[in-house]
Amino acid sequence: MGIIKKQSISGTIYSYMGVVLGFLTIGILYPRVFDTAEVGLLRILVSYAVLFSQFAGLGINTVTVKLFPYFRDHDKKHHGYLGLALLVSTAGLIISLAVYILFKSYILSEADTQADLFAHYYYYVAPLIVFSLLFTVFDTYYRVLYNAVKGIIYKEVIQRVLILAVIALYYFQYIDFGLTVILYCIAIISPAVLLFLSLTYNKQLFLKPNLAFVDKKMANEMLKVGFYGILASFSGVLVLNIDVIMVERMLGLSAAGIYTITFFFGTLILIPLRTMGKIGSVVIADAWKRDDISTIDEIYKKSSISLSVVGVLLFIGIWGNIDNIFSLIKDDYLPGKMVILFIGIANLFDIALGMSPQIIINSRYYKYLSYFLIGFAIMLVATNLMLIPVMGIVGAAVASLISKFVFSLVKFYFLYHKFNLQPFNIKFVYLIMIGLGTYWISGLMPQLPNFIFDIVVRSALMSVLFTVPVYYLKISTDLNQKFDELIKGISYRNKI
Numbered sequence: 429m430g431i432i433k434k435q436s437i438s439g440t441i442y443s444y445m446g447v448v449l450g451f452l453t454i455g456i457l458y459p460r461v462f463d464t465a466e467v468g469l470l471r472i473l474v475s476y477a478v479l480f481s482q483f484a485g486l487g488i489n490t491v492t493v494k495l496f497p498y499f500r501d502h503d504k505k506h507h508g509y510l511g512l513a514l515l516v517s518t519a520g521l522i523i524s525l526a527v528y529i530l531f532k533s534y535i536l537s538e539a540d541t542q543a544d545l546f547a548h549y550y551y552y553v554a555p556l557i558v559f560s561l562l563f564t565v566f567d568t569y570y571r572v573l574y575n576a577v578k579g580i581i582y583k584e585v586i587q588r589v590l591i592l593a594v595i596a597l598y599y600f601q602y603i604d605f606g607l608t609v610i611l612y613c614i615a616i617i618s619p620a621v622l623l624f625l626s627l628t629y630n631k632q633l634f635l636k637p638n639l640a641f642v643d644k645k646m647a648n649e650m651l652k653v654g655f656y657g658i659l660a661s662f663s664g665v666l667v668l669n670i671d672v673i674m675v676e677r678m679l680g681l682s683a684a685g686i687y688t689i690t691f692f693f694g695t696l697i698l699i700p701l702r703t704m705g706k707i708g709s710v711v712i713a714d715a716w717k718r719d720d721i722s723t724i725d726e727i728y729k730k731s732s733i734s735l736s737v738v739g740v741l742l743f744i745g746i747w748g749n750i751d752n753i754f755s756l757i758k759d760d761y762l763p764g765k766m767v768i769l770f771i772g773i774a775n776l777f778d779i780a781l782g783m784s785p786q787i788i789i790n791s792r793y794y795k796y797l798s799y800f801l802i803g804f805a806i807m808l809v810a811t812n813l814m815l816i817p818v819m820g821i822v823g824a825a826v827a828s829l830i831s832k833f834v835f836s837l838v839k840f841y842f843l844y845h846k847f848n849l850q851p852f853n854i855k856f857v858y859l860i861m862i863g864l865g866t867y868w869i870s871g872l873m874p875q876l877p878n879f880i881f882d883i884v885v886r887s888a889l890m891s892v893l894f895t896v897p898v899y900y901l902k903i904s905t906d907l908n909q910k911f912d913e914l915i916k917g918i919s920y921r922n923k924i
Contacts (some may be wrong), residue, residue, distance in 0.1 A: 433483035442577060446584025447699055453592050454692045454815070459567075459650040459757040462601050467685030469545055470612060472676050475669040476535070477556030482665040484561045487657025488516045489568040491650050494790055496572040498646070505634035510627075512637040512805050513565050516654070521561055525554060543878040545681060551612050559617035566623035569632075572710050578626060582619035590615035652795075659798035660789060666805045667831075671824040674812045679820065687821045690764030693753060694771025694825070701735050701779045709786040714791045720779075724787055725849055732782035732851035733859075734904045739779040741894050743772050745887055748870050755879040763821060770825035777836040782851055784839045793846060800842070804835040855903050862903075866893040 450616040458467050493514060499509040528535075536547050565581035589667060594615055598608040642650070672691070676684035708727060715723040746753070754762060788797040808831040815823030843849040870890045876882035902908055 434779075436494075442580045442585055446580075446588050447696060449585065450692065451587035451594060453588060453595060454689060455753075456756055457595050457599070459689055459761055461595055462685075464682035464685035464760055465545055465680075466605065467688055468676060468683070469549065469679035469685075471672055471688040472546060472684060473549065473553055473556060473609075474616060475551045475672050477560045477663055479669050479673075480524045480528050480553070480557045481560035481564065483527075483658065483728060484517060484520040484557065485564060485658075486516050487654035487660075488518035488790060489522075489564055490657025490660060490794075491653045492565075492568045492572055493565065493713055494794065495646075496649060496713075500572070502833070505636075506636055507532040508637035508639075508641075509563075510569050510633065511635040512639070512866045513569065514635065515637060517561055517565055519750040521558060523857040524557060524561075528553065528557065529895040535729065546676075549609055552609065556613060556616055559620040563620035563623060566620060566627060569627075570623065573632065577621065579623060581787070582622045582869045586622065587615055587619050587887060590618055613800060626902050656795040658875060660794075660801050663852070667801065667808055669807055670805065671812060671828060674809070674816060675821055675824050678816050683821055685763045687767060687824060689757060690767040691771055691825075692820075693746055694768045695775060696746060697739040697772060698775050698778060700738050701782075704731055704735065704783065707852050708783045709790065712783065712786050716792075721847065724847075728782055728784065728787060728843070728849055729783075729851045730904075730906055732780060733853075734906050735779040735897055736776075736856065736859060737898055737907055739776055740859060741891070744867040744870075744894070745890055746865050748890055749883050749886060752873070752879045752883045756875055762871045766822045767825040770822070774825075777832045780851075780856075781836055781839055784843055787843060787849070791847075798893070800835065800838050803838070804831055807831045807834060823862070833844050855901070858901055859898070859903055862894060862897050862901075866890050869893055873895070 458470075492509070496506075496509060499506050532550060563583070565577070567583075570578050591612060594603075594608055594611040597603045597611070598605065603611070624633070672684050672687055675687045680891070708731065710723060712727060715727075750765065750768065752900060753768070755764065785797060788794065788800075808827055811827035811830050812824055815827050817823070820827060826860065840850065867890070870886055870893065873886060876885060898904070899908060899911065912919075
């Protein structure tokens with residue numbers, strides 16, 4: 429767990445720097461600077477780009493995480509693995525761009541009165557697909573080199589600083605909306621460019637593939653892993669983006685804009701999981717190579733409880749300040765209030781199971797995660813089709829809640845049945861009780877006249893009420909250890 433703790437902590441710091449920047453842009457400025465249709469447009473451009481770029485990868489990122497340990501040899505330039513990954517991705521990219529261009533009439537919703545706005549910027553998605561693909565290839569490559577933080581810095585911090593700058597230029601009327609979209613797209617592609625420059629600077633850009641190293645057995649394994657990687661990665665990204673795409677197609681860009689803003693608040697609790705999962709998947713792959721089930725069990729248990737502690741605190745903090753949140757944004761977004769609740773609860777299921785997907789995808793049963801994700805995607809589409817017409821954007825959030833609950837149960841049962849792995853103990857009961865108690869007590873506090881002051885005071889109260897019992901009951905030994913190290917570090921500096 430040493431590498432995971434070190435990089436997940438530093439990665440989480442940068443991720444939450446990105447959260448602050450994301451909060452400024454998406455939570456505060458988007459609703460005040462753009463109308464709901466324009467917000468929907470910016471989100472839908474990225475959603476389609478991510479969706480098509482994942483298919484373009486042809487599962488190579490899954491292959492990288494699972495099989496790179498066999499290529500790892502810096503003196504031999506890792507046998508040119510990066511060049512091989514880019515060759516595969518280029519083939520997939522050609523197919524993906526062709527499909528996106530040919531299916532234009534189907535992708536554009538004729539029933540949407542605001543479809544002309546998306547149609548005007550439709551081809552902006554093409555370069556976003558290219559650079560989204562390059563980012564995932566380069567970022568995954570850095571991850572298997574045990575440097576997951578660099579990609580986080582570029583995507584969560586630098587990219588969002590650039591987006592913030594673009595919004596400022598538009599707000600102060602230095603540029604029109606058309607140029608804003610262009611600069612926004614440039615900001616989106618910047619992490620891929622920065623990773624390329626970083627690989628070059630660090631002399632890790634080995635582009636010449638060593639095809640002789642890939643014997644028939646390795647080629648077959650790569651094809652097999654890649655096939656299921658396509659299913660897993662595409663289904664996974666579909667799950668993350670299908671709701672906003674379906675909302676746009678069924679309800680229009682304005683509804684997608686409202687969903688985008690409120691969905692953002694519900695997903696804040698996932699930041700630690702995304703960060704820990706990036707480096708954790710590499711360590712887990714190495715552990716499976718050694719058949720070290722005890723290390724995997726330790727990672728599963730510790731990641732689950734540590735992430736749950738952080739997730740529960742963030743969830744009660746967000747929902748406890750729900751009225752304050754809507755004081756920050758326009759009344760136009762109030763229809764999405766319950767979206768925050770249902771998406772938040774749905775994401776609690778994700779973090780409670782820690783790094784279960786990484787454990788499954790790197791095991792000999794990796795293909796099952798593809799089946800599970802396909803089932804998840806089908807269920808999500810079906811529930812969205814049923815609930816969006818009845819409940820609007822809240823229906824999309826409820827669909828996510830139902831689907832994620834079932835998906836979580838399936839992952840839990842599979843790991844318990846196949847490997848006798850399960851992360852839960854009595855500490856989770858204590859954690860839930862502490863969370864509910866903290867939320868209830870904070871609710872007794874009267875609303876303060878100034879909502880900013882109320883956020884600060886209410887959040888501070890909940891933090892104290894939550895962290896004190898969590899610390900003294902030793903809910904998470906890892907978090908306690910980091911807290912103790914922090915206090916010792918502060919005490920040492922004060923003595924100096």
